[in-house]
Amino acid sequence: MDSFNTTAVKNYSDEDLMEYFQNGEEIAFNELVFRYKDRLHNFLYRYTHNHQDCEDLVQETFLRVHKSKSSYERIAKFSTWMYTIALNLAKSLYKKKQKMHKVSIHKDPNDSEDYEMHIEDTNILPDQELHEKLSLEQLEKALMALPEDFREVVMLRDLQEMTYEEISEVTDIPMGTVKSRINRGRAQIQHMIESYVDLGTSF
């Protein structure tokens, strides 16, 4: 491999950067962080709904990439390897949270452990923006209301723009199942939003 050129860092592929990082080039790691910090944040926020918890999870993902650099093999795409780490972290956090609280979007008044999901945002908005924000909140709720198996593949496809092959690798699910779940997950979201618009009620 050629010697690392700091001025051309933007031109390297993810896999090249990872290899340079394995050879001790910390700048290569920094570039990977720069490339993926926002995408990971956008993905993992849907598991935490809290910026601080999300940042902790994104940091944890990069920390594991940093610590486990020697276990990365170039036969795998860097993003696939990293998203596998991120998804495993997100899933274990999600399971932990589920144990602590029973999450339901249909609040059960007889269940003291049941609570309404709150989408974090404290800004005060004008009417038009408020209407749009409420619709977006319904959309976020619809996404969260999907079964976990469906939600993760829909997010990887539509939020992270991963290919079906990459999603199949990250989730370790056959590609046919990935496609089937994404098709049904997207369809369910549309139906939940349609019900909300038709009935004017939360689902």
Add this chain to the structure above:
Amino acid sequence: MKFLEKEYHPVIENYISDYVDEQLDLVERDTFEEVLVHDDDLRELAFSAKEGKKLMSLLKQYKAQEGFEDRLKERIAAETN
């Protein structure tokens, strides 16, 4: 929602995905839409999935907060030293 419970042959699932992602060429799309005309559940699934994809594109994009990289560096330094 009966159409969500139906299972289709993997070839049909591929067609639905490609239809939603607009990856079918003109002839394939016309052929698939002809199939959709005759299968209510499949049509419902394909159209809903297409609309669902559009809805997903409206979701807010969250970004890392300012100073993220500095805080990460501090954490890595603390945990690796």
